[in-house]
Amino acid sequence: MLANGEVNRYLTQPSDEVPYFYPKNKIPLGIAYKNDPNKQIPGLFNPLTIKNLKLNNRIGVSPMCTYSSAHDGPDLGKVTPFHLVHYGAFALQGTGLIMIEATSVDPNGRTSPEDLGIWSDEHALALKPIVEFAHAQGVKIGIQIGHAGRKSSGTAMYNALQKGVGKTEFGWSDVPGAVVAPSPISYSEDSYVTPTELSGDQIQELIKNFRDAAKRARDISGFDFVEIHAAHGYLLNSFLSGASNKRTDQYGGSFENRIRLLLKIIDVVKDDHQPLFVRVSGSELAPQIEGSWDIEDTIKLSDYLIEHGVDVLDVSSGGNNSQAQRRKAYQGFQVPLAKAVKEHVGDKLLVATVGKIEEAKFANEIIENGDADIVLVGKAFLQNPSLVWKWANDLFVRIKHTNQYEWPYYYPPFK
Ligand SMILES: Cc1cc2nc3c(=O)[nH]c(=O)nc-3n(C[C@H](O)[C@H](O)[C@H](O)COP(=O)(O)O)c2cc1C
Incomplete structure (x- = not known):
């Protein structure tokens, strides 16, 4: 404070988002400066408001498993400093949104023994410093919650080339009934076990697990949004597809029955204030297999998602069928799937796309x-x-960077 009570505008203010000293960013990172009124900001850098979530730009970190949690002991499934550094780096660079990797709602729902979990309050509390750090940058962060179903108890992908994906030490595939699915159909008999069909009671338990995980993510960790993982052949995806779901109860058979579990989970996970994202595989890419899921099914599903209050449909593809067609991953190879959904839903549902998007102009x-x-x-x-910084440069946009990195490039930092 100066003598006459005037605030020194050069004084560093501490951020109130973290419990330690951190120089406050007065402007959220990744926001485009509008210093030239005659220049239009490219769409990629237009902020987006979804319920109470304001994204500073349209670029997000897609969920990516890092297989970096302890595989046994008291810290099983918890975050480590690796996760803070890894996700913190994206936050420091003004990413529009960060989505934490697939995080399991149940210990047996992990894809590998080293996956993250959010099945207890302690797990949610361990995630909190990552959220706080992102918030200190004004960056929004969510978490993908899921259950790997018949693809659980595999090998961390960085080991998979040596060991095969299916069975691993510290895994639970030898424990009777621990690997579950809608129907007892193995993903691939060479390297995955035959799962046990979930009972009606276990389905009720699963719905509760998703509900509790989402609540912990919001109330304990402080995440800005939750994404339900219903893609890539994991448990909810395998319920959607007639190729993996052969049940004869209310969760199998007709399209409405196969989507029932996802809708029930949406109903208990959604929130009045925070947006809800759902990731699906837009197509299973296995048209030769009877009952497999295709883009027409995703389009049909999108109407139900709107009705049930989903805010963002994140459209990926594949993963549910070991006999799926091999596809060539050219830039934006999955965009046509997102586009087909967007054309159908218009403004009623936001759509996210993903898949080898590498250039600013293309994005x-x-x-x-x-x-x-x-x-x-x-x-x-x-x-x-x-x-995001590179893409901003490529599109001739100046965005807000964190104080510590901005001034050497732009001095004075801003008017
Ligand atoms: C290392 C790695 C881990 C991944 N883990 C997940 C995950 O946890 N959840 C998910 O939905 N997709 C996961 N994916 C898929 C990505 O989110 C993304 O959809 C895919 O990599 C295509 O985008 P890209 O070409 O930009 O990498 C993973 C991909 C990679 C490369």
């Missing part, structure tokens, strides 16, 4: 053409956590 066109509302990026963020 911007997706948004400006209205093919999708959010661009999610996976591997390109692993290579370059400051991808």
